[in-house]
Amino acid sequence: GENVEQHPSTLSVQEGDSAVIKCTYSDSASNYFPWYKQELGKGPQLIIDIRSNVGEKKDQRIAVTLNKTAKHFSLHITETQPEDSAVYFCAASIPGNQFYFGTGTSLTVIP
Amino acid sequence: KAGVTQTPRYLIKTRGQQVTLSCSPISGHRSVSWYQQTPGQGLQFLFEYFSETQRNKGNFPGRFSGRQFSNSRSEMNVSTLELGDSALYLCASSLAASGGGDTQYFGPGTRLTVL
Numbered sequence: 001g002e003n004v005e006q007h008p009s010t011l012s013v014q015e016g017d018s019a020v021i022k023c024t025y026s027d028s029a030s031n032y033f034p035w036y037k038q039e040l041g042k043g044p045q046l047i048i049d050i051r052s053n054v055g056e057k058k059d060q061r062i063a064v065t066l067n068k069t070a071k072h073f074s075l076h077i078t079e080t081q082p083e084d085s086a087v088y089f090c091a092a093s094i095p096g097n098q099f100y101f102g103t104g105t106s107l108t109v110i111p
Numbered sequence: 112k113a114g115v116t117q118t119p120r121y122l123i124k125t126r127g128q129q130v131t132l133s134c135s136p137i138s139g140h141r142s143v144s145w146y147q148q149t150p151g152q153g154l155q156f157l158f159e160y161f162s163e164t165q166r167n168k169g170n171f172p173g174r175f176s177g178r179q180f181s182n183s184r185s186e187m188n189v190s191t192l193e194l195g196d197s198a199l200y201l202c203a204s205s206l207a208a209s210g211g212g213d214t215q216y217f218g219p220g221t222r223l224t225v226l
Binding site for chain 2: 031032034036041042043044045046049051089093095096097098099100101102103104
């Protein structure tokens, strides 16, 4: 099956700086890559996603890039704010199969 | 539009007991997936139901089972509870079966504590 690796596991940045989280996947058949944000005591919330026919997608301060050749995708958060502090998960989906999740990145934005 | 709802939100059980958790998907969604989340293991896939049929299953023992009703609501059951079953159980729904490029939306989870 698919294997999704996520790095780093923890990340601390100063408020206003950028944060980058990277994920790699193993199965070239994966074609859908969502990112989720999970705050304490809540379920994961979708923040952005990208499909395999697109190389980059942006939504305000959040962007995701996909490199199909290298089988990796990244989440970029610019101008970080304290409310961005949370655990972020990447995932990959293979047609006809389940979602495979990374192990999560705990992001702390220091005011 | 109401989101995914899960009941109960918190549950305390003792070893050997059994438990049933419930998930109501977003209206119109026909796929429900269940995940176990623990600090050390992240999100572990349990199973997925689509149109009342189990479509995919993760690597969990047979003590973990589920079902889906005609209104797409789903339940999961864990029998003979063990201490290691303590976790946050998350339910996610999507319009179509997973793997079709549909987004999954998560509920708030049920926090199960086994004593």
